[in-house]
Amino acid sequence: MRHIILPDECPHRLPFYLAMEEYIARHTDVAEAFFLWQVGPTVIFGRNQLIENEVNVAYCHKEGIPCYRRKSGGGCVYSDEGNLMLSYITRDENVNLTFNRYINLLVLALYRMGIEAVATGRNDILIGGCKVSGNAFYHLPGCSIVHGTLLYDTNMDHMTQCLTPPREKLQSKGVDSIRQHITLLKEHTTLPLSAVKQHLVATLCDGEYRLGADDVAAIRTIEDTYLTDAFIYGHNPRYTLVRRGRIDGVGSFEVRLEMKNGVVKSADILGDYFLVGDLEEGLLPHLLGTRLERESLEASLPQHLDDIILHLRREDFIHLLIGTQQ
Numbered sequence: 001m002r003h004i005i006l007p008d009e010c011p012h013r014l015p016f017y018l019a020m021e022e023y024i025a026r027h028t029d030v031a032e033a034f035f036l037w038q039v040g041p042t043v044i045f046g047r048n049q050l051i052e053n054e055v056n057v058a059y060c061h062k063e064g065i066p067c068y069r070r071k072s073g074g075g076c077v078y079s080d081e082g083n084l085m086l087s088y089i090t091r092d093e094n095v096n097l098t099f100n101r102y103i104n105l106l107v108l109a110l111y112r113m114g115i116e117a118v119a120t121g122r123n124d125i126l127i128g129g130c131k132v133s134g135n136a137f138y139h140l141p142g143c144s145i146v147h148g149t150l151l152y153d154t155n156m157d158h159m160t161q162c163l164t165p166p167r168e169k170l171q172s173k174g175v176d177s178i179r180q181h182i183t184l185l186k187e188h189t190t191l192p193l194s195a196v197k198q199h200l201v202a203t204l205c206d207g208e209y210r211l212g213a214d215d216v217a218a219i220r221t222i223e224d225t226y227l228t229d230a231f232i233y234g235h236n237p238r239y240t241l242v243r244r245g246r247i248d249g250v251g252s253f254e255v256r257l258e259m260k261n262g263v264v265k266s267a268d269i270l271g272d273y274f275l276v277g278d279l280e281e282g283l284l285p286h287l288l289g290t291r292l293e294r295e296s297l298e299a300s301l302p303q304h305l306d307d308i309i310l311h312l313r314r315e316d317f318i319h320l321l322i323g324t325q326q
Contacts, residue, residue, distance in 0.1 A: 001033065002030050002034070002207045002209040003204075004034065004209050004211065005209070005211065006216065011040070013039065013066070014042045014085075015223045017035075017087065018070055019223035020035070023218055025143045026140065033090075034087065035086075035087050036197055036201070042065060042066055042080070043055055043065060044067070044079065048270050048272075048279075049076060049271065050254075051069075051232075051233060056163070056164050059162060063158065068227075068232060069233075072147065073138070073251075074123060074274060075134070077134060078154070078159040082152055084196070084200075085147065087146075092143070095144045099144075105204055107119050107125060110125070115185075122251065122274065122311070127188055128188075131181055133148055135147065137274065151183070151185060152193050153193070154184065239268075241292075243255040243320055247317075250309065250316070253271040254270040255270075255321060256270065257292075266288070267287040276308065278308065282302065283305065283309070287301075297318050302314070
């Protein structure tokens with residue numbers, strides 16, 4: 001695995017590093033790449049989330065904390081200088097295998113630091129039952145990208161004020177607050193953050209790939225696409241009916257449906273789930289023209305929804321849509 005190195009140590013906004021992942025995936029021939037990065041206080045939310053559902057926008061505005069959207073699924077994250085962000089890019093298109101490989105590599109790296117970390121749930125790494133790392137993924141043609149957090153010593157006041165996770169998400173983890181749910185790496189090691197960074201690179205990488213000024217200029221061009229209001233805030237689809245719920249092992253859902261004469265005319269599916277297929281072509285069209293009745297949905301929906309949304313069973317999705325979820 002190659003460690004990606006920028007030509008200087010100039011700090012960048014969070015979208016720069018998301019664009020850097022894309023650039024490496026699309027415009028280099030590195031088979032397997034990894035890099036670490038840090039940013040000032042920032043909130044980043046998932047591809048299929050609405051900012052007003054996940055973020056205390058008023059608090060972020062008051063504190064000058066910017067909010068950005070990423071192209072991977074999953075939930076909302078707060079990051080700052082005390083938090084490591086990790087990026088992994090590989091030519092393997094099987095996102096499930098890639099995701100599991102990356103998570104296991106990170107667990108192994110922590111184990112070699114003397115930390116008993118375990119991978120659990122959809123995307124978390126835990127120490128002593130508390131979350132220290134959350135991760136997300138998406139794929140581009142010919143490659144997969146995984147990125148995540150490693151909490152070392154983050155500003156907990158900002159984190160708890162910035163994020164507004166649905167109550168049922170916390171309850172599904174058996175906790176009442178964000179603070180109860182997480183732990184900081186500094187509580188489990190005497191290594192300073194700089195040494196942790198060195199250890200991760202030394203454990204995971206066996207070579208370097210240095211970017212130049214031209215690469216940085218190209219990355220900035222991609223970064224611009226992350227900075228538009230249209231991308232950050234998305235669109236609020238028209239709807240006449242909303243179905244909300246959380247499916248264990250899959251994530252939270254907010255299905256917005258525009259209905260006419262009892263038939264679905266348009267649909268959008270928001271939430272912190274993970275896409276492994278094409279939502280726009282593989283699932284949403286199958287909802288159009290259907291009634292929210294079991295027979296109609298069973299006749300219309302694909303058999304294997306887990307080819308589109310990770311771990312999603314068709315039966316669970318139908319229960320959500322018709323309002324009979326337990």
